[in-house]
Amino acid sequence: MHPVEGLVLGVYTTEKDEKAAQFTKAGDAFDRVVSGKLKELLSVSGPPLKKGKARIFHSLHQNFSSVVVVGLGKKGAGVNEQENWNEDKENIRAAVAAGCRQVQDLEFPYVEVDPCGDPQAAAEGAILGLYEYDEFKQKKKPAIEVQLHGSDGVEAWQKGLSYAQGQNLARTLMEGPANHITPTRFAAVIEEKLRSASSNVTVHIRDRAWIEAQEMRSFLSVAKGSEEPPVFLEIHYHGSNDAKEAPLVFVGKGITFDSGGISIKPASGMDAMRADMGGAATISSAIVTAAQLKLPINLIGLAPLCENLPSGKANKPGDVVKARNGKTIQIDNTDAEGRLVLADALDYAHSFNPRAIIDAATLTGAMDVALGSAATGVFTNSHQLWNQLFEASIVTGDRVWRMPLYEHYTKQVTESQLADLNNIGKYRSGGACTAAAFLKEFVTAPHWAHLDIAGVMENKDEVPYLRKGMAGRPTRTLVEFATRLSQDKKSI
Numbered sequence: 398m399h400p401v402e403g404l405v406l407g408v409y410t411t412e413k414d415e416k417a418a419q420f421t422k423a424g425d426a427f428d429r430v431v432s433g434k435l436k437e438l439l440s441v442s443g444p445p446l447k448k449g450k451a452r453i454f455h456s457l458h459q460n461f462s463s464v465v466v467v468g469l470g471k472k473g474a475g476v477n478e479q480e481n482w483n484e485d486k487e488n489i490r491a492a493v494a495a496g497c498r499q500v501q502d503l504e505f506p507y508v509e510v511d512p513c514g515d516p517q518a519a520a521e522g523a524i525l526g527l528y529e530y531d532e533f534k535q536k537k538k539p540a541i542e543v544q545l546h547g548s549d550g551v552e553a554w555q556k557g558l559s560y561a562q563g564q565n566l567a568r569t570l571m572e573g574p575a576n577h578i579t580p581t582r583f584a585a586v587i588e589e590k591l592r593s594a595s596s597n598v599t600v601h602i603r604d605r606a607w608i609e610a611q612e613m614r615s616f617l618s619v620a621k622g623s624e625e626p627p628v629f630l631e632i633h634y635h636g637s638n639d640a641k642e643a644p645l646v647f648v649g650k651g652i653t654f655d656s657g658g659i660s661i662k663p664a665s666g667m668d669a670m671r672a673d674m675g676g677a678a679t680i681s682s683a684i685v686t687a688a689q690l691k692l693p694i695n696l697i698g699l700a701p702l703c704e705n706l707p708s709g710k711a712n713k714p715g716d717v718v719k720a721r722n723g724k725t726i727q728i729d730n731t732d733a734e735g736r737l738v739l740a741d742a743l744d745y746a747h748s749f750n751p752r753a754i755i756d757a758a759t760l761t762g763a764m765d766v767a768l769g770s771a772a773t774g775v776f777t778n779s780h781q782l783w784n785q786l787f788e789a790s791i792v793t794g795d796r797v798w799r800m801p802l803y804e805h806y807t808k809q810v811t812e813s814q815l816a817d818l819n820n821i822g823k824y825r826s827g828g829a830c831t832a833a834a835f836l837k838e839f840v841t842a843p844h845w846a847h848l849d850i851a852g853v854m855e856n857k858d859e860v861p862y863l864r865k866g867m868a869g870r871p872t873r874t875l876v877e878f879a880t881r882l883s884q885d886k887k888s889i
Contacts, residue, residue, distance in 0.1 A: 403500030404461040407513040409472040423511040467492035489518040494526020494862035509546040516550035520557025530572040563686030567869030571672040575654035580628040580702030595688035603629035613741035615720040620703035622711030627703035643752040644695035650758035651677035651702035658731030676757035683875035694883035701738040725816035753844035763828030765852035772796035776833035777846035789877035806834035
């Protein structure tokens, strides 16, 4: 025990007629230790605690300078079919995050957290809720160490820490300024993290010569506008006992800065485009986390990394390039570059005889318009894959929503004046769907899903357990999905 320590305890919302607050197991135990003082103070300190709200009490116990009671909402709420998530887990994440932030504001070096009946969700709430990017600030938030209160569910707690740290790694990479997180640096960070997570890994940091030899001309056409050298990052985690078992391949868009190129974006808000490598960040972080958790599965991560800048060497509207699979592409908008780098990476993914291919990309503003930050849009040719992703997202609370891959959209990208394909749809409408239809032209695998994460790229205040900034979503859903596939070798 440390004298300067906070304790976060949970309390459920009680029915109207119940007078006394209903604490968690740990809350009850603590209340007994302080002879009912906590319950008493809670009842006289104001109205019953609403979910996600915190109330702080001082000098109740010599081991804890402060005790923060947090509202967990209704007990045993379970899965909300309308919301597509587990309400208990979300309530715990939000409440624990609120409690830990209160303790951090008091500048205590330690906080103990009530597992609230779900140690994994509690750990996620604490670690995600306390995270703030302050790499380049002289004035930093006080460091605080999070510990589990009691000895119940240590394993689940550890798993929650891993899931949350995985998401935080993605947040750090996304938030990092583009002059610091270059393609070369991104690859180096992931290599370092992956090698320290497991010895069963292989890392290939492929340079321009390799990319040229692979005839990834679509990817190279985007990279050539910048002085910053491109990197094709390829990471392998060999987790299965059977080395020959077909791998799950993740592909992530790695545009470390997207100015739009010659089709340049408006200046306002362009700084957020340092996070246009969110796909690469989330899939790489998910694989690092899977390696840490020693999942019995073979995973491969592919990230085409480069900048999209205007210059005398950059792509021009109307240019035609030939992709790795032989298809030609008319580039009518240089700011539809994500699909150009993914096209070659998706084609290359097939060379591993994959069990399934999942790509993630901050691909279209249209996706943000469609769903906002509520859920990641999923376009897939496989019902099995959809079901696994959907089930995983209910558990993590980082939700997915299925979107269409109709021929209707394919027509709009395959009717091109100069080439086989056009990199933008014929019409303005359905931009997220035409982008997905374009990618589908580079996929022959029966199990493929494309995740458009543009809408979930950053958090303002929508997810209560994430502070404002780049969100690192949906890293935990990808980890949970991989966990499920490592246990279920039948369905896919």
